[in-house]
Amino acid sequence: MSPRPSPSPSSPVALVTGAGTGLGKSLALALAGDGFTIAIHYRSSREAALETQATIVSQGGVAELFQADLATEAAALKMAALLKTRFGRLDVLINNAGVYQDRLGLSLSEAEWFEGLHSTVTQTFFTTRALLPLLRADGLKRIINIGDSSADRPGARDLAWSYHIGKTGVWMLTRSLAVSEAPHGIAVNMVSPGFLENSLGHLPLEEVPAGRLGSFQDVYRAVRFLALDAPSYLSGSNLVVSGGWNLR
DSSP: OOOOOOOOTTSOEEEETTOSSHHHHHHHHHHHHTTOEEEEEESSOHHHHHHHHHHHHHTTOOEEEEEOOTTSHHHHHHHHHHHHHHHSOOOEEEEOOOOOOOSBGGGOOHHHHHHHHIIIIIHHHHHHHHHHHHHTSSSOOEEEEEOOTTTTSOOOOSBOHHHHHHHHHHHHHHHHHHHHHGGGTOEEEEEEEOSBTTOSSOOOGGGSTTSSOBOHHHHHHHHHIIIIISOTTOOSOEEEESTTTTOO
């Protein structure tokens, strides 16, 4: 059984979707280090999510697990209700989860096609809508969506078509939510990584103007800025963290 945290009433709460592994785990750990109580969402990676939680708790932080398939509205609403019961607030929502299929576009199976869409844009929509009542209350009021470095300039792709289409949809959702939630004081922005240290496939470094792959810390610095330092008037923006890659 996972340990039960004891959140401080004054501690801001951040939910990170897909926080068991990879970038999501890194974001959750970094936010905990900055004093956030962390809601760790996972779909199927329970053991990995438990490891994320254990690391945060061992470092004196507070974290709790929330399992859900957020591609369904019922699951998103259930998670929102559980989060409200447990923490009573939500300050920052980070929609990070997404499944990348390392397969040629025309080779995607029906299940893989829908997985790429539902794990990105569908999940972002249902999760955000379910949590808006909590986000509209007092607090930091931040929604940060994790996109893709080419999301704002769609072009031809070789692999993972539905994933890339879904991330482009997340950019449209980001802009649309920025307009709808501005009257409620919620800033909605996107951070779009390029080729990261854990990305599938191989990218020659000469194709990256910065001469190196991106790190999780590079992405977190952008996320942290939007979560803690950026004015609430900054909304509907996309911070591309790619070292210049994918911009041509």
